[in-house]
Amino acid sequence: MLASRQELTAFREACKAALNAQKIRILVCAGTGCVAGGSLDVYQRLIDICKEKQLPVSIELEEEVEHESIGIKKSGCHGFCEMGPLVKIEPMGWLYLKVSVNDCEEIVEKTVVHGEPVERLFYVQDGKTYEKQFDIPFYEKQTRVVLGQCGQIDADSIREYIAEGGYTALEKALFEMGGEQVCDEIEKSGLRGRGGGGYPAGKKWAQVRRQKEEVRYIVCNGDEGDPGAFMDRSIMEGNPHRMLEGMVIAGIAADAHDGYIYVRAEYPLAVKRLKRAIEEAEACGILGENILGTGFAFRMHINQGAGAFVCGEGSALTASIEGDRGMPRVKPPRTVEAGLFGKPTVLNNVETFANVPLIIANGVDWYRSIGTETSPGTKAFAITGNVKNTGLVEIPMGATLREIIFDIGGGIKNDEEFKAVQIGGPSGGCLTFGKEQLDFTLDFDSLKKVGAMIGSGGLVVMDEHTCMVEVARFFMNFTQNESCGKCVPCREGTKRMREILEKIVAGKGTLEDLELLEELAETVSKTALCGLGKTAANPILSTLKYFKDEYIAHVVDKKCPAGVCSALKTFRIDETKCRGCSLCAKKCPVGAISGELKSPFVIDSEKCIQCGACQASCNFGAVICE
Template identity: 65%
Template sequence: MERIENREMLEQVCQTSKAQIENSRCRILICAGTGCLAGGSGKIFERMCELVKDNPDVEVHFGAEIAHGKEDIHKDGEIGVKKSGCHGFCEMGPLMRIEPHGILYTKVQLEDCDEIFHRTIEKGEPIRHLLFKQDGIEYKRQEDIPFYKKQTRNVLKNCGHIDAEHIQEYISTGGYKALEKALFEMTPEEVIKEISDSNLRGRGGGGFPTGYKWSQVARQKEKTRYVVCNGDEGDPGAFMDRSIMEGDPHKMIEGMMIGAYAVGAKEGYIYVRAEYPLAINRLKLAISQAEECGLLGEHILGTDFSFHLHINRGAGAFVCGEGSALTASIEGNRGMPRVKPPRTVEQGLFGKPTVLNNVETFANVPMIILEGADWFKSIGPENSPGTKAFALTGSVKHTGLIEVPMGTTLREVIYDIGGGIKGDGEFKAVQIGGPSGGCLITPHLDVNLDFDSLKKMGAMIGSGGLVVMDNHTCMVEVARFFMNFTQNESCGKCVPCREGTKRMLEILERIVAGNGKVEDLDLLEELATTITETALCGLGKSAALPVMSTLKLFREEYMEHVVDKKCVSHTCTALRRFIISPERCKGCSKCARNCPVGAISGRIKEPYVIDNEKCIKCGACESACAFGAIHIEG
């Protein structure tokens, strides 16, 4: 691709790339996000490429059933097989989208490729067993599927719709037009004002006003400044930023460049955890392509603006999501937070003023510059405008990556988009905001998902993880799980977090092991308050939130564990009590023969019994019984 020297050349590349896409006979977009690749989409891509290569002159047919009543035949252009980013519908992967008619095939396997090519591409026939079905309805078009129809995909608009590995595809969607507008039609001050007027708040968890942060950096006397993107994303179950970096890396890069222009920075860093190898490769490719065509480097688009971008791989420490720990890690030091002030905007990376935002925040910037602050504020509530991407996981029918306007209710997310609770379960709670977040329960289903509404509930959006739990979930074990994660990830610099989380974890482990006491609950609350008030960084200050929220909302479960020594969900192994029903037991002795500790005794053809003092709760007897005579009490 030739070097783009000015805005006229950028427009020419945009129109040329757009025409190539519009004139193609067919585009086969295969999800090449991490999830679908793990399901085999890489081999599916290779096979579809082979089929296209072996049939270069095939006419592309879309029968009346697909083309909405009128048969459509495409003879010109090429058949393009593309690697797209994450489509979001992870539960149904591997996914394949066939354009121009928006067909989405779900759970595609390698053996389906030939049928797809010869039936759908050549003959225009839909393959029904690959179409998504819900409540007896068959959906041919992706946009009609309830999972997508209920969303507002702005940040994720290109993910699944463009080739993630070619800059021309991003430019064809209007990519880098926002940078062009900023460089030629706006001063740095006007860019900051537009972002400030939009009230874009940081999508990494805290919700800090982005424009205000940028203005703080811009007014510093020190002229060497940096722009840093936080792509660390350490929350369990969260993959929003990863999907953006994999599926639409240039949108984030363009946002960083606009930020650099606004604050006068010449260099930027993207901090990505090493566990995201695909995201790192896509970012490297995107940066090299942007440099090759002159959109990164010296004198961008023929202006005086120059910007260089670097990638720094993190070692996977959760604490490096905190600003000062992240910049310390980039500098080659141990990732540990420091006392503030001075703050990152004053003395950040290499002691210089630094803009630090996360991936999703930067990805919003180009749209705001192009469409204007008023457009952005027209979406969602006044104090939390725009959309938010969430990773919807857990006990919900349709897990995946979603994007909805701020202020959308939890009920809409779980039931309208997620399809409700899977299996025979009933909604119990949702953990929002990762290990630093809190729980929401049934009375909160109609609470708006925005920064201020959740803060009143004692929860936070965080980076956007939503873990849905049903009535088979033990909330005490949930608290123990998140506390175990937080304690392991503590950097150890301050005593409250280092020692306090360890003591809280020890108490929770005693409780789930059946050795808890009522006094432990008061001690947990006391420790939680102390850690929250005295910890050094945001990780420590929010570490106790899962325990505090579960204690408040599910105290009766804690009491059952410490007083009755029972776990109603049967999750806590040590609190299980296996019993043999005399009415069902046939006296076959199979349970006794499978017990590893000899805790079962009896006589042949008579009911057997379990000695729960000896029983190690392994469940081998329950698995061995062919008559369903053994079950957990309660």
């Protein structure tokens, strides 16, 4: 239990010494992605081999250092999930990709024993081999600040976090600044909430600080429900202390003594890491009734979601923490006046809180040097879909879509043609951008102008084989399933929009349907109760804006240009290729294929149900789908 600033400083020195005593550090990525790829087996295997060879392995960073050792640890997500499992070697900065248990022997032999690289595990792009992680184009173009320590430190160790400078911001806030000044500093930094509309965090904190009510709360929104977004998960898994530190600082700023972290149910690993981080912090006296001997109290609570996307909305989230249905409520009163349990509440998301220690520790000027004037700092994006390098990236605000997709993401998978990118997810206001919008810069205000929010920061890249009508249908299916059901426009409207889109995708749509769809989308976006409802129609509005011709093709020509919608496909047999074997006719479930043996067969398009069984059965590639 650390009871003063001096004790923390001494502890930090001890941790640093311990870290320095590890002459080589092997960080095995233990983010959800790499774990799924088998990284935990790699981790165990590395330890076993080292132990067999009687090498001095240290798994946990001890305070007392007796001799030099080899550190083998589990880190958080590096973001390069496509290439997992990842193994990072420090202090060399080498990054091994797609590591399997079979590679472990070689890694220990070459790297650990002799300090040499295993070259075949390095990243190769365009014939060039990249030894060091940050030389890889995927990383080189990024500005990893908030995610900086993710993947670089042991996510389960408060000692490593402290050794790397963790909790210095808390120290500063507690011993040098005080609440008023913290609010000021954050307001001056221009930090805007990363989860939604980009409301200035410092302003929000100051509002809560001014409330008369004595009990206030700090709530962290870790209900990152947007499909295709996992930045917050990576922070919670990879650097939980950074976020906790941010929350405690917010507590100082708003004079609150209880923090609630709401984590979505699908993130069990994040919960595990956070729980451990809280326990360690409490044991160190960094959380609890008397933080670092100052008398300032801050208790941390974790609430696990139970599977409802809508809980990402502030008032739904607080309702859920209160044990109720996660249904958004009308405002006023605003969350800063009456949020959780009816008390003044600071509600920010994981990434926002993770920014805070950096600002306090490095100062406003440093922070403002990144990003744009009105949107300072960086933004983490999860880039997924049909892109070469899927994963987690962090870039300064104001970067263009082209930079993210082509420079960092490496372009479209299989070198197909780029078609669209969907940004922000359903809660961020899903906008589908076409090719013409690739030079669009991403920041809070530019997105607001086009009717979207930076939201959580999911970017899903789509190639030319994606049908935009089908994508709109997919999103409508999602919002429809996730609508809480409270207000009429969202509950009934999303259902009807999906219904119309299903009709169109099935080739039964009419121009009147298209009109009704547009009209309905307009009403939903204008009249729904909460932010999620208001943006629910965005996938339709934006695809109608940028890809109207595709809708027309479905409705008028009864064709799906991307060849996705099976009901709009037509199958025919290429006479020149057909050998007349009759196999397709036998496979056809509706008897739509007929012909004489050994001469070309024909498909009766009237009877055909577009199931594709004929195409799958043909050994000569004679069945063509159009």
